[in-house]
Amino acid sequence: MNTTKILNKYMVLFTALAIGFSSCTKDFEDLNTNNTGVSDEDLKPNGQDLEIFFRQAQMSIYNFSGGGDPNSYQVQQNLNADVYSGYFMSPTPFNSGQNNLNYAMVNGWNGEPFKVLYVNVLNSLNKLKNNGLAETYPAVWAAALVVKAEATSRVTDIYGPIPYSGVGITGSIPYDSQEDIYKRLFLELDTARNLLLTFNNGTDTTQVPANIGEADLVYQGVDNKTRFQKWLRLANSLRLRLAMRIVKANPQLAQTEAEKALDPANGGVIDNNADNFRITVPSDANFSNPLYFIAKNWGDTRINASLESYMVGYKDPRIAKYMDKATDKVITGQYKGIRAGAAGLTKDAYIGYSSLNINDGTPTFSASTAPMLMTAAEVYFLRAEAALRGWANAGGSVQALYEQGIQSSFSQWGVQGANAYIQNNTNTPIAYVDPRNSRNNAPAPTTITVQWNEGATAEEKLERIITQKWLAIFPEGQEAWSEFRRTGYPRIFPVVVNNSGGLIDTEVQIRRLPFPQNEYNTNAAEVQKAIQLLGGPDNGGTRLWWDKEGTNF
DSSP states (O other), X not given: OOOHHHHHHHHHHGGGOOOXXXXXXXXOOOTTOOTTOOOGGGOOTTTHHHHHHHHHHHHHHTTOOSTTOOHHHIIIIITTHHHHTTSEEOSSOGGGGOSGGGTOOOHHHHTHHHHIIIIIIIHHHHHHHHTTHHHHOHHHHHHHHHHHHHHHXXXXXXXXXXXXXXXXXXSSOOOBOHHHHHHHHHHHHHHHHHHHHHHHHSSOXXXXXXTHHHHOSSSOSSOHHHHHHHHHHHHHXXXXXXXXXXXXXXXXXXXXXXXXXHOGGGTOOOXXXXXXXXXXXXXXXXXXXXXXXXXXXXXXXXXXXXXXXXXHHTTOTTHHHHBOOOOSTTTTTSOOOBOTTOTTOOHHHHXXXXXXXXXXXXXXXXXXXXXXXXXXXXXXXXXHHHHHTTOTTOOSOHHHHHHHHHHHHHHHHTOOOHHHHHTOOSOOOOOBOOXXXXXXXXXXXXXXXXXXXXXXXXXXHHHHHHHHHHHHSTTOHHHHHHHHHHHOOSOOOOOSSOOSTTSSOTTTOOOOOOOOHHHHHHSHHHHHHHHHHHTSOSSTTSOOTTOOSSOOO
């Protein structure tokens, strides 16, 4: 499929993208800058193009940006999904306090995930395809397809319908329904799985470029046989995640794809932390972990009150790994988050609330910390839900898989005390108290405990599974927001101030981002068709295809 025309279109369209930070003190540069510094004419058949563009695609899933300035990630995710997931909140009143954090949606922010997908990810992968990667190095192309599926799924889960199957046509660019996009992603994962199985079952491990170790930012320091076994397990794990996402929209397809992912004959799923999906931060070009950069250098992100409620309430030993204690003189030494859409927000007032763990004597997060996009813990929780639904190949009882998910998370973070945590049946999330503004106070969101209860209803069991999955996959807010929308769990605090003008229900919370303004400016007729595919108005209150009201069973 030739994607050049549509990708060039979006590269032009987003060059003039307005970011919309009217009250930010940072110098925001054009986010469409080509961070590689390499043009099409510079591509070399000796593998240099692989190192450049495969790396670019991987880094752009969770966009690092170039030169150590992660403004793209900030509007791609941190000021959207990271907040909507209940993980983070900014103390900064961007745009004079009218912004996405309180549902006054900023057009310039809303287009960033869209731009990053087409310009940085699909554009890079298309260059590799046009240079014959699929034919020359099929196993590497399989890994590229996994990257493509991961990046695309995140963006369709932000907007709903997006252009996909029509990539490469001339003229106006049609959108696909989200249902059709998911079906195509499953087919592309079929291709990736088959290519990886062929490579892993063969004996010729020289069918990879010599610089694969530099190009592959996910699985480094291993031999090629091991490398592509890990990519195969990642492909299957991603299929399992996407299958579970659609369980309320297409239960039969969800079960079919999940059981395919879990079938041992297909190569297995991630079951240990050595196989976790992490994107290594390259030491060259001054790249850095963007979440760390925003927390440390700009002070623009702090812990969300919802995360405080659960981790303090459960006396979760991982809390010291996740966040620093507050430095505000009123709450010094406490773990204290900020309510999303907080009333009375000023940076001077809330900058001293708990941050990501960046200032501890042995901080968990640094400029070189690899962003984590999928973990063994998440996969164990997905398997627990599969077992709860009675699907084949889950590989254990619901309780055993649930508890293994917790154990894997504790091991990942290097924390002791998992057994005591698992056995606790009394601790519950706490009420939130904001010492600076009582309007932000809120009662405890739930009474759910950690210890498994085999006699509970299926719905209560799912709340336990998703709540612990949410705690385990921190700080990956995009996946956490998607699962919150799918299941309604964990129960997180709604925004205090809702400036949506009635478009987004405070209790239901935000369900998506509106389509980019540039699409209205240049592809208006197709956007109107996309709204029909969406099935509701183009605002943050409209549910996606897989986001169905009602119970989970």
